[in-house]
Amino acid sequence: MKKILAALGAILALLVIVVLVRTAQFTPDPIAAGVSAPTIQVDAETAARHLSEAVRFQTISPQPPQGRDREEFEAFINWLSEAYPLVHQNLVLQRISDQTLLYKWVGSDPVTKPILLTAHYDVVPVVPGTEGDWAHPPFAGDIVDGVIWGRGSLDDKSAVIAILEGATALLKEGYAPARTVYFAFGHDEEIGGREGAHGVAEYFMSHGIEAAWSLDEGSFVLEGFFPGIDTPFASINIAEKGYVTVQLTAHAAGGHSSVPPKETAVGILAEAILKLQNNQPPAKMDGPGAENFTTMARHMSFSKRILFANQWLFKGLLVKEMTKEPFTNAQLRTTTAPTMLSGSIKENVLPIEAIGVVNFRIHPRDSIASVVEHVEKTVNDPRVDVSVINNSTEPSEISSAAAEGYKALSRTVSKMFGETIVAPGMTVAGTDSKSYALVSENSYRFNPMTVTPKDLTGFHGTNESLSVENLQKASVFYAELIKATASNTPLGE
Ligand SMILES: [Zn+2]
Incomplete structure (x- = not known):
């Protein structure tokens, strides 16, 4: 007995030592600081004036899109040609799906695959009644x-x-x-x-063009x-979640609510939704989100590093902890969000059907088909029909964090932002990259701007703003990135 206890004690001690040593060794890779100073000049005041003028065009994408003011978009496009004469003299501009702009800066090397830098100029509406909440x-x-x-x-x-x-x-310094x-x-x-980004992807496909990488x-x-x-912390996102919305329709007999059956259509539907909420697709510590957290964790204090450094032992516990927070949960699994409900048209009339809508954001390890299968299996009730609303997108492929484009992005981040942690990550919402990724070997999603938690409240919200310093830096960033990757000797793989 003593021997067994001693052996158990020894194993436990060994385990503790392994855990501690692994945690101690779980430190950051050296950060590539200031590769070389940026050399390209961008006048901050001009850039700021241009963004200020650009904001004044109300290029709003309303929902539904019928109320869209096409003339504002047209005015913005005209303004661009006046504000950026050098670009319009040297690049070929083509319109895609009416108002998306595709500029081609023709290179001298017809063999090397092109690169595709993208953004969007439509904006979300300001919520009616909140105009007065804006500081400006x-x-x-x-x-x-x-x-x-x-x-x-x-x-x-x-x-x-x-x-x-x-x-x-770049054009001012004669760059080609x-x-x-x-x-x-x-x-x-x-x-x-x-229409826009999808149209660009269709144009590329029909002309046999594939980009080496895209940035959105x-x-x-x-x-x-x-x-x-x-x-x-610079997260260069190498993947984007997919999107599928499922409609659940529960059927039951109608009638007067004074003599109801044991369950009405509303009750049946509620039960189905609860089943989905309580049995979600599994969360796992893999994929770009997990890699992102693991890179970040190397910079944490010793006690916080223990779990991340010893995932061989603590994976389950780690997943349990991380899925408690919506932000980290969304990185590790396909999420389930019931969003819309409807039932009877009158309070005292039994519904013959009740409809619920559930939106899923699909982790790259899952697919539209696997989510629908999960819904059918989980609900498993012949009184509830499951149908898919026709606007689904598969999750993106996972792009390489070792390829030329990622390396160039990472190096340019160091050049522009100094000591910065760079890690691959995943975009949980949908962006135009879902289309650009179809015509690019790799696609990356990153804005070269510094933001704090306060700045992000302006995103689709009130008091959206950007510092002039951020804008100037971002302008130099894109120029440095082009120079680093589109010159005669682009970086090797
Ligand atoms: Zn956006």
Whole structure:
């Protein structure tokens, strides 16, 4: 007995030692600091004035899209040609699906695959009645104390302007790319990009064009999001979740509510929804989201690193902890969100049917088909019909974090932002990249701007703004990125 206890004690001690050693060794890779200083000049004041002017065009994508003011979009397109004469003289502009803009900067090397830098210039509406909550009117483009205010100043006119400022700066110094560089600026991203970005992808396909990589909006250089981590964190998203909405229709006999059956259609539906809420597709510590957290965890304190450093032992516990928070949960699984309900038309009339709508965001390990199968199996009630609303998107492929485009992005982040943690990640919402990824070997989702938790409340919300410093830096970023990847000697694999 003593021997057994001693042996158990020894095993336990060994386990503790392994856990502690692994945690101690679980430290950050050296951060590539300041590769070399950026050399391209972008005038901050001009860039700020341009973004301010761009914000004033009310290029709103309303839902439903019928109320869209096409003339505002047209005026914005005309303004672009006046604001960026060098770009319009040197690049070929083509319109796709009427108002999406595809610029082609023809390179001298016809063999190397082109690159595709993208953004969107449509914006979400301002919620009626909240105009007065804005510190500066949403479509005035005020510049106050080094900050540009208004709808679109962050999402995503900032990227349109920064790409064009960067290109202008390069053209001013007589730069000519070796490989071809495309810019695509979508006009309907906020309502799904089914015409704009999708049209660009169709154009590429029908002309046999494939980009080596594309870059679209996504994550940012995040500051102050993670307690205990002071170093800025740049998440370059290499994947995007898919999207499927399922409609559940519960059927039952109608009649007067004074003599109801044991269960009405509403009760049957409620039960089905609860089943889905309580039995979600599994969460796992794999994929880009898990990689993102694991990279970040290397920078945490010793006690917080223990679980991440010893996933061989604590994976289950880690998943349990991470799925408690909506933000981390969404990175590890296909999420389930019941969003809409309808039943009887009158309070005292039994419904003959009740309808519920559940929106799923699909992790790359799952698919539309696997989610629908999961719903049917979980609900498993002949009184409930399951149908799919026709706007689904499969999750994206996972792009390489070792390929040329990622390396160039990562290096340019170091160049522009100094000491920064860079990690691959995943976009949980839908963007135009779902289309661009179809015609690119790899697609990345990242905005070269520093944001704090406060800045993100402006995203689709009130008081959207961007600092002039951020805009200027982003402009130089795109120019440096083009120079690093489209010149005669692009970086090797
Ligand atoms: Zn956006």
